Amino acid sequence: MKKLKYFVRDILRLILKPKGYTFLRFILTHKYIPNFSNPSSFSEKIIFRKFNVKPKVLSKFVDKYTVKEYVKDKIGEKYLIPTLFVTDNIKPKDFSSLPSEFVIKTSNGGGGENVQLVENKSVIDLDKLSEKFNKYLKLKVGNNVDEYFYDIEKPQIIIEKLMRHNDGSFPSDYKIHVFNGYKEDKVIIQIDEDRFGNHKRSLFDIEKNKLDFDIQPKYDSVASNYNWPQNLDEMINVAKALAHDFKYVRVDLYNIDGNIYFGELTFCHGSGWEPFSSKSADFLLGSYWEEFNTGNS
Template identity: 35%
Template sequence: MNFETLKNLVIDKDFRFVYLSRKEFYNNMPDEKFLKRKFKCLTKNDLNLDDPVSFNEKIQWLKINYRKPEFVQMVDKNAVKDYVAEKIGQEHIIPTLGIYNSFSDIDFDKLPDKFVLKCTHDSASTIVCSDKKTFDRKKAKKQITKFLKRNYYMLGREWPYEFVEPKIIIEKFMVDESGTELKDYKFFCFNGKVKCVSIDFDRFTNHRSNYFTPDFELTDIGKQVCPPDPDHKLNKPENWNEMIEIAQKLSDGLPFLRVDLYNINGKVYFGELTFYPASGFSLFMTPEQDKLLGEWMQLPEKCIC
């Protein structure tokens, strides 16, 4: 622990709460109480669950009040592939090279020179191997082993993750027309309709994200964590309408779902399904943007199955 972290732990109660929550210090705190406290720490606003207005508030409401058993499969990085393939076809699924319980189980001799590995039960655990000869297995093992032990549910009380068995999934390495990266198309679907799409680019160098309308018009929506770059030219994919149709098919019947897709040489591939972007703690460029997305979401009747 460096001096700056230690200082903030002593003098900043909000920093202290967030830091200790990542260490699972508050695992016994009820979900609603935990979310209200963390929401205040990260957004500096009180969380209104009785009459939620903003996008972030409504995401928190959904965590607590809208729970269906199938959501567990939908967030599992491995199991979701069967769910999606049944709805839109196996041809949209990135090939899986292996599923493992631990890093030590992986037989790297049987893997191609390039691949992607991540955990099935969390987010942001992706490790890309672009060259097996120079791949730092020791570092990767340390990271993945740490991720496997992480109780992702406790970080933001995204309840479906509590029931996903931690495993390692290895997938085929793929790039788009750039030859160097895989742009992430994130379709924000409200009641089964795409309302905006964020396109993430330069994800491993200088992560940026521009938001577009379904008609591919650039908007001013953006988040502070990966701010927009309006000067960066992004071309509308030829199969843009197909991507929208796929996103809407996968989100049909749900008050909100973010559907992540890839576009590779004119072919659409599934990425993941996200119920709670940034766990409902998104720092938009302006409060008005948070409220705009909130207006798009019509909350359903409470459902805890």
């Protein structure tokens, strides 16, 4: 099904050209006619960033390997998930010195693509795994979704420690949307719980109050008795420090038994294709993002 979806996407992009395809898909997805020359909504501004910001401005921040140096300089190495191995060409023999479980990913690609959790390497075909990830290095992922900053010059394969809670469960994803305004900063906390099972998602303010709108409302809501980490304030401060140089970025973090770990920086949430539960919410977040439209520098 996914292959068919990508095939249809690529055919439409070929016929309509990327901008024509984007315009049509935007109307079908968000249910309103966009203004890409003077964007006001959150979704419009994501599309504007995709087509108008020079890729090199963002490449080192979306590269899952080079961004580690940025994080280290900004907030310290203790927030980084341990790196076990890095290469530009993986071979089956390279796995022999690795633990039984790990995460393998390429430094290019976003949206969860090019990432695989390996919980037991002894039951994995390491030849196929190596072949798959070596092929990922050659893919121009950004060109297919108009996020050209993902097509970095020297993509690499990274193997990291598979992070779990002490009870063996996987952590929630904390996707912290940071809007740096001229007079006031805004922070929205997106929680994605049980992402690889019964995926739940909700949006909250920094006081842990659930917001009355959602992004991609197809998911069930996070439970009202959600077990928040005690060091949430530290998480928000970490996100703000990493987002300081940008008018808007989503900072993805994990909190594992009180320890905070960096995931990635995301500059185009959902590539612009995750609708809000209401049009007004889309424009509300667009007003927080003080960039690109007339009246903002």
